[in-house]
Amino acid sequence: MIAATAYHIFIKEFVSEFRTRYALNALLMFVVTTLSIILFSIGQESPSPDVLSGTLWIVIFFSAMSGLSRTFVAEEERGTSLTLRLLAHSSSVYIGKLIYNFILILVLSFIIAAAYLLFINEFSVKTYEIFWLTILLGSAGLASASTILAAIIAKANTKGTLFPVLAFPVLLPLLLTCINATKLATEGAFLTEALKEFQILLSFTIVMITTSMLVFDFVWKD
Amino acid sequence: MKTWLKIAVSVWLTGIIIAGIAFPMVKSPTTWYEFPFIPGLEEKARNIIFHVPISWSTVVAFIMSTIYGILYLKKKDIDYDLRSVSSASLGLLLCVLATVTGAIWAKFNWGSFWNWDPRQTSIFILLLIYGAYFVLRSAVEEEERRATLSSVYSIIAGVTVPFFIFVMPRIMSGLHPGSLGDEQGKGPVLEFKMATNMLMVFFGALIGFTVLYFWMYSLKVRQMRVERQLQQITDTQ
Amino acid sequence: MKKLTFKSENITKLYNRRKIIENVTFSLSEGVSFAITGKNGSGKSTLIKVLCGVLSPTKGSLELKVDGTLIPYPDYYPHIGLVSPYLNMYEEFTAEENLSFMARVRNLGPDAGERGEMLLKEFGIFEHRKKEVRFYSSGMKQRLKYCAALLHQPALLVLDEPSSNLDQYGIEAVRKFMVLQKQHGTLIFATNDRDDLQYADTVYSIENGKN
Numbered sequence: 001m002i003a004a005t006a007y008h009i010f011i012k013e014f015v016s017e018f019r020t021r022y023a024l025n026a027l028l029m030f031v032v033t034t035l036s037i038i039l040f041s042i043g044q045e046s047p048s049p050d051v052l053s054g055t056l057w058i059v060i061f062f063s064a065m066s067g068l069s070r071t072f073v074a075e076e077e078r079g080t081s082l083t084l085r086l087l088a089h090s091s092s093v094y095i096g097k098l099i100y101n102f103i104l105i106l107v108l109s110f111i112i113a114a115a116y117l118l119f120i121n122e123f124s125v126k127t128y129e130i131f132w133l134t135i136l137l138g139s140a141g142l143a144s145a146s147t148i149l150a151a152i153i154a155k156a157n158t159k160g161t162l163f164p165v166l167a168f169p170v171l172l173p174l175l176l177t178c179i180n181a182t183k184l185a186t187e188g189a190f191l192t193e194a195l196k197e198f199q200i201l202l203s204f205t206i207v208m209i210t211t212s213m214l215v216f217d218f219v220w221k222d
Numbered sequence: 223m224k225t226w227l228k229i230a231v232s233v234w235l236t237g238i239i240i241a242g243i244a245f246p247m248v249k250s251p252t253t254w255y256e257f258p259f260i261p262g263l264e265e266k267a268r269n270i271i272f273h274v275p276i277s278w279s280t281v282v283a284f285i286m287s288t289i290y291g292i293l294y295l296k297k298k299d300i301d302y303d304l305r306s307v308s309s310a311s312l313g314l315l316l317c318v319l320a321t322v323t324g325a326i327w328a329k330f331n332w333g334s335f336w337n338w339d340p341r342q343t344s345i346f347i348l349l350l351i352y353g354a355y356f357v358l359r360s361a362v363e364e365e366e367r368r369a370t371l372s373s374v375y376s377i378i379a380g381v382t383v384p385f386f387i388f389v390m391p392r393i394m395s396g397l398h399p400g401s402l403g404d405e406q407g408k409g410p411v412l413e414f415k416m417a418t419n420m421l422m423v424f425f426g427a428l429i430g431f432t433v434l435y436f437w438m439y440s441l442k443v444r445q446m447r448v449e450r451q452l453q454q455i456t457d458t459q
Numbered sequence: 460m461k462k463l464t465f466k467s468e469n470i471t472k473l474y475n476r477r478k479i480i481e482n483v484t485f486s487l488s489e490g491v492s493f494a495i496t497g498k499n500g501s502g503k504s505t506l507i508k509v510l511c512g513v514l515s516p517t518k519g520s521l522e523l524k525v526d527g528t529l530i531p532y533p534d535y536y537p538h539i540g541l542v543s544p545y546l547n548m549y550e551e552f553t554a555e556e557n558l559s560f561m562a563r564v565r566n567l568g569p570d571a572g573e574r575g576e577m578l579l580k581e582f583g584i585f586e587h588r589k590k591e592v593r594f595y596s597s598g599m600k601q602r603l604k605y606c607a608a609l610l611h612q613p614a615l616l617v618l619d620e621p622s623s624n625l626d627q628y629g630i631e632a633v634r635k636f637m638v639l640q641k642q643h644g645t646l647i648f649a650t651n652d653r654d655d656l657q658y659a660d661t662v663y664s665i666e667n668g669k670n
Contacts, residue, residue, distance in 0.1 A: 001566060004566070005564050005566070008560065008563045008564050009564065012549075012560055015552075016549065016551050016552070019551040019552070019591075020551050078547060078549075078550065079545060079546070079547035080547050080548070080549055082513060082541075082543070082545050082546040082547075083546050083547060083548070083549075083607075085513055085536070086511065086513065086536040086539060086541055086546070087536065087561060087564050087565065088536075088564050088565075089534070092564075221512075221513075221515065221533055222513060222514050222515060
């Protein structure tokens, strides 16, 4: 029952985003703008793959900061938070929005990663399995932390700037691990060499989701 | 806190600090008040008396703040939230001091103030967490909601702590010499390179600073309780 | 009709140390209509939120039993239909979509479609059902809120300012369902309108948060 409700909530988020499209457009423009800035600042230089791995995740991080809080903040702003509160079990709400956030950041990071591969010559990935697995697990981790933090800031006053402030210290270990794994991918390491990184990413996601489910009620129910 | 304890810790810490700074460091100590040289550190080792206890205290403060937050969520007694904030305020102050003393030591030992050494980065992240905690609190007007949200945030931030303790050495070992690849080993404390008298001064500092922290914490909690009671009185008028 | 008992004991809610409502105590059962009155700012809306399980009281307790089963606080939502200025519909969806989303999420079964249609007709917005809610007037939005609140046939219908934003026809429809609700369950409403109060069995007046 909870799973089915979560699914319906996820679909609602999805269709809602499609209908309004303001946020989606803004997000895509944000990605395009940031990528352009990176490309312009590289110019004729040849930055090392290490530096490029770092900037890749900076762009992904800031895209997450722009896009992942909307799901809770919009409900509060439009007065539908109470509606949802009286409609569904809190766990369904959390899971539905978590899945939505995960799909959203997965698509965004895929676009950003593809852009890096296509437009930046110096960014050459040798072990594709590591690269894409990092994108997948990194997105899962980003979504898992961002969803509970979005729920928190939605109940506060200055929502926009508050989100990155709260998220950065929490996400830093995740980002550093993703950067490390991406570097390994550009160096041509074997899949098994990145095993530690994947373990960290996976356990981060699991710990975040478990903790979030334990505390979500305190945030969602006033 | 009992008066005798306050006097005792004041005298104790003063003594420790004097010992830490004034005791001369000689190659082969002959008297009880002379410290031996530690190769590689020499005079800079004096920082240990300040930096390590302060770093230790800021971590204790964070743990206490999180525990009081959890207690608030369970019992809904606002006093727990007051204790949580008091702990966190002191923790923030101590964290700033820890970062600064650490940076000073880094400058003298490694040449620059900031090096992305794992321990240095970890204390900086803790500083960011404290900062975020207070920014969150300032963004929530209502007392009960503020307490709930900040308690939840300390829990979320708290569970990431094991990750950055574990992740940092993996990431940083490749970046900077002196952490995993340091021939000196894990540092003077764990390797017991300190002579007995220096060790005693160090542990004395550890105990002294911890007691000092609890003293300051009890003052801060009392201050917050009184402030809240004052506000209650002015509210009903 | 579902058997229902709803007891409130010494409910107090503080906002920044200020008492918004204090020591609210009452006891209801099925078939009863309970009105809360008071000036603006007396704490009516806050009390409504607490009773629905949306806002947790600082002190005091609530006990809701439906058909003898104790419903755990604060998960009253399956048994509550709330109409309130603080509860809005999804404006990017049509009326039909809003109602079908709610039916799916509440797992209401196949009759929900018919019931939804019936409600839309009763409240006079059936012709607009395929229009997105952002194009509705405030009166139409209010009517849709009623359809949403009544869709799952709640044992407890809670109305905050029942007649607001409504014209005479809307008010008639509301009054009809207020009477129906008394036959099927319990009705709680907060109002200052004298005409509304006629539909109440018990009136609880609040001033500065106290009875």
